[in-house]
Amino acid sequence: MGAGFGQIDGTAPQEAQDLAARLRVAAERAGYGGVRELAAATSVGRTTVSDALTARRVPSWEKLAALLRGCEVQPNQGWAEMHQAAKESLVRQRAAAHSAGLVDQPEEQNRPVTVNPVDLSTFSIRAPYGDLPPRLRGRDELLELLEERLAAGESRVQVICGLGGCGKTAVALHLARNARDRGYRIFWLSASTPDRLITGMREVARELGAPENDIDAAWSGRVSATDLVWRYLDDAEQPWLLVIDNADEPAWLASRGRVPGDGTGWLRTSHAGMTLVTTRVANPGVWGSEADASRIGPLDPSDGRDVLLDLAGDSGDPTEALLLAERLDGLPLALKIAGSYLARSARGAGLFRRHGKQSGRVRSFTDYIDALGEAGTGFLDQNERWNSDNPDRETTYRRLIGRTWEISLDLLDEQRLPEARALMRIFSCFAPTPLPIELLDPNLIWGEGREVESKLERADRALEALVDLSLIDVVDVTPGAQSSRVDLTPCLVSHRLVLEANALRLGDSTLEERDAVWQATAKIVEKGSSRAPEFPRNWNWWRLISPHIVAALRVAPPDSEVLLPLLRAGLSAYAYHAFSNGFDTAGVIAGLLLQRSSALGESHPVRLSSRHRVMLSLLGEEQKITEGEEILSLQIESLGEEHPETLITRHDMALIRRRNGLTSAADEEAQLRAVLNARRRVLGSDDPYTLLTHSAVVGAMRARGKETHEIDNEYRALIEHTRSESPEDYKFLSLQNRHHMAHALDAANRFDEAEAEYRSVISELEESNGAGGKLYRDMMKCLADNLVSQKKEFDALHVLDDLIPWFDGSGEGRSPIGAAGLQARHKRADALRKCKRPAEAEREIRAVLEVRLQSVDSLDSLVLRERHCLAHALEDQDRCTEAREELQEVAAAYVDILGNEDAATRDVLSCLANHQYKHGDFSEALRLYGQVLAAEITVFGDSHAEVIFSRFLVQRCLLKMGRIGAAEALSKFEEIESELADNSGVPRSRLSVIRKTVQELREDVEG
DSSP states (O other): OOGGGOOOOTTSOHHHHHHHHHHHHHHHHTTOOSHHHHHHHHTOOHHHHHHHHHTSSOOOHHHHHHHHHHTTOOOOHHHHHHHHHHHHHHHHHHHHHHHTTOSOOOOTTOOOOOOSOOOGGGOOSSOOGGGSOSSOOSOHHHHHHHHHHHHTTOOSEEEEEOOTTSSHHHHHHHHHHHHHHTTOEEEEEEOSSHHHHHHHHHHHHHHTTOOHHHHHHHHTTSSOHHHHHHHHHHHOSSOEEEEEEOOOOGGGGSOTTSOGGGSSSSOOOOSSEEEEEEESOOOHHHHOTTEEEEEOOOOOHHHHHHHHHHHHGGGSOHHHHHHHHHHTTTOHHHHHHHHHHHHHHHTTTTOBOTTSOBOOOOOSHHHHHHHHTTTTTTSOOTTSOOOTTOHHHHHHHHHHHHHHHHHHHHHHHHTTOHHHHHHHHHHTTSOSSOEEGGGOOHHHHHOSSSOHHHHHHHHHHHHHHHHHTTSOEEEEEOSSTTOOGGGOEEEEEOOHHHHHHHHHHHHHSOHHHHHHHHHHHHHHHHHHTOSOTTSGGGHHHHHHHHHHHHHHHHHOOSOHHHHHHHHHHHHHHHHHHHHTTOHHHHHHHHHHHHHHGGGSOTTOHHHHHHHHHHHHHHSOHHHHHHHHHHHHHHHHHHHOTTSHHHHHHHHHHHHHHHHTTSSOHHHHHHHHHHHHHHHHHHTOTTSHHHHHHHHHHHHHHHHTTOOHHHHHHHHHHHHTTOOOSSTTTTTTSOHHHHHHHHHHHHHTTOHHHHHHHHHHHHHHHHHTTOTTSHHHHHHHHHHHHHHHHTTOHHHHHHHHHHHGGGGGSSSTTOOTTSHHHHHHHHHHHHHHHHTTOHHHHHHHHHHHHHHHTTTSOTTSHHHHHHHHHHHHHHHHTTOHHHHHHHHHHHHHHHHHHTOTTSHHHHHHHHHHHHHHHHTTOHHHHHHHHHHHHHHHHHHHOTTSHHHHHHHHHHHHHHHHTTSSOHHHHHHHHHHHHHHHHTOTTSOHHHHHHHHHHHHHHHHHHHO
């Protein structure tokens, strides 16, 4: 029975084994024969199912409930108690292992996986099958070889290498589709950037069922991320194909200081599936001895002919198609563009030129050959062996692609769509990444002369034609991970070779044409960079446009009319990367800004700003001092002391001087306060730069050792100028400042904003190497407290459930039986009570008590606090006698040790009095309330809110005992209500109790 479920782990605690055994019985009775079937039926990951059935891990209650429902078993209280007992047994086992020194330490080489942020909603790890051609020509031999190796369970890495535009991705897609149809699981990753590769690998781990806690640990550097992913790939039951496309920077696949093919990085062999890489790098030494490299080049003439006939079969006979294929040297990208052009022409497009003359358009394969002219001459010698390592070959292909492209644009000119050529000229000034279509405003490109509707209509037609001719593609990108489908942003994207070929064509155009293209490009960049890059709410937009600004800035002419707006946009792109912690990219942009701004005068404001960015990002400390002072002097002279750019430099120099011991902490604070005041006048108190300076002032106060209350007051002043519109609004501030801001927001009862800030800090710590530190622990506890304050007890419980496993790790303060771990479990017990789960709360409290009593005696204040909470858990279960006895013993101990006036004593006496009042012992309740009242008068005096409320409780007991009449009681209660109503420190809940009592009593008296 249960052979397909694996063996139960005999080293697991008995409670965990019992849960696994009972779950296996339920699965067997429901007819499941193995892990895969149960996982598929319940949509729970196979790893989670396997761990639950073998007791390696205890699943969350939500996952266990899903498994039970899949077995047609109701997840009732009995299952919940068994589940909780299993979880607690694992906690105890880990605690014992920790105290015995048996917890594994993380390896030193495990580094946090830190990359620039990737919007998970803008890409998928699904293969883009829609990009497959109708039929893949000329790759039968390679495909047959790869399919044979796949079917044979080949574990070696397969590498397809060749020049851009040769169809490497098409081969990989064809293999992926065939593998999918044979039952393989397909993972398609782009290695075009390191962040997309690494984020894709994280998604692979998630899809294979890796627990989120394990993923978080790996991506924060506590364990190896590469080892985690490959452990789940190696253990996968379903065979898989992992495609890593566009791996043209092999170093991104390697571990630090290693090579991609050594088996320690993202690229490894596996008997569970096959890995396929597409790349332009053909050096076998890069890919290692466990990789098979297959070179791919242009198609044979006969295969190129068939590609043309597939796309445009009516454009001539096979012989003519063969000649055109030879003329295009069999380059798949060129064949696709030519075939798409001829297909459009064959549909009747462009029959007449605009002046009514008979069309001279290209309609056939022969026409296309004639139109190519001399393009490519010198490399079509069929005796020359094709060599993918020839550096001149790809340049030649760019020229060939450029001519092929021009023929397509000639067709659109004949269709009276000259806008298409203008769009492509402009579009190719940008990067080969998605460009939002909304930036291609016809008014920016062609001016204000035409009617708006006419320009929009013609621009739309031009875009449709370019897509039809395969010169560009349209992709939809969502601006943020929380965006819905209605928020999709249409973008344009083109092949790199097509864009690079345009640079050659643009260089050959007239000066007037180049000026028009670059002026339109500059206007588009100005429009795209109009959103403030400092605000996190705009970062998804900047993630899209920043590559285009950089690409345009690299190749723009030195004409100041064009260059200046591009440089200003470049400064904004720098700000985006600096504020979003993309410091490496910011440094690259700074260098580019300095290079391109050299055409300006040395005192030009943009030149000075460019020098400042280089100083900040690329220079050493000594150079920063000299260069920074010179820049600041020039800015004050030309711009004035309170110009925004001057203030940026003044802020930075205050920090640099102090950091290098040139000024005192007091001087630093004075300089920063001067900048703060100026920024408030010039930019406003809520501007990001103002807030940055304000937070720096707090840092200077800390450096001076100022009192905590002074620093807290400064944070309270800081949050007066913040109003969060999203959880990410102040992500540009340091984690230290943001977590103190969250505390200040909490203290100001701005709980929803504090919650957003706590969650933002926690999220950033999880994405970096901070999830194992004390700040993460403290933020989780503060978030739980914040949620309780908002009456979000269930959310608080979920946070604490996520926090408890943190204490199973290694490092200072991470013991589950240490002070912080026990405090977190105590908070969890409180949350369980508030969520109406008193039995679970009792178990948690007793477990904590058991640990505490191992190191302290029964009269310790921590033990007494736990017993106080235990009494409430007992009372919630209607175990009144036990609850009363606990409260009485705790109260007696507090009175004996601390005396009546201590806050802890007064608190437990009040709880005991409330208990007695609730159960009808008004005489004892009166005695206890009187004891509390006397203590409070001693501590606070007669007029304190606590004293006034206790007087109410005393009078209420006297009324219940019949020692005062209703009219007298009503008079006293109204007097007390009036006193408390004027006191801002009284909790609303207490006023509500009094008002309700007054209302009921008034009705009795008047009735």
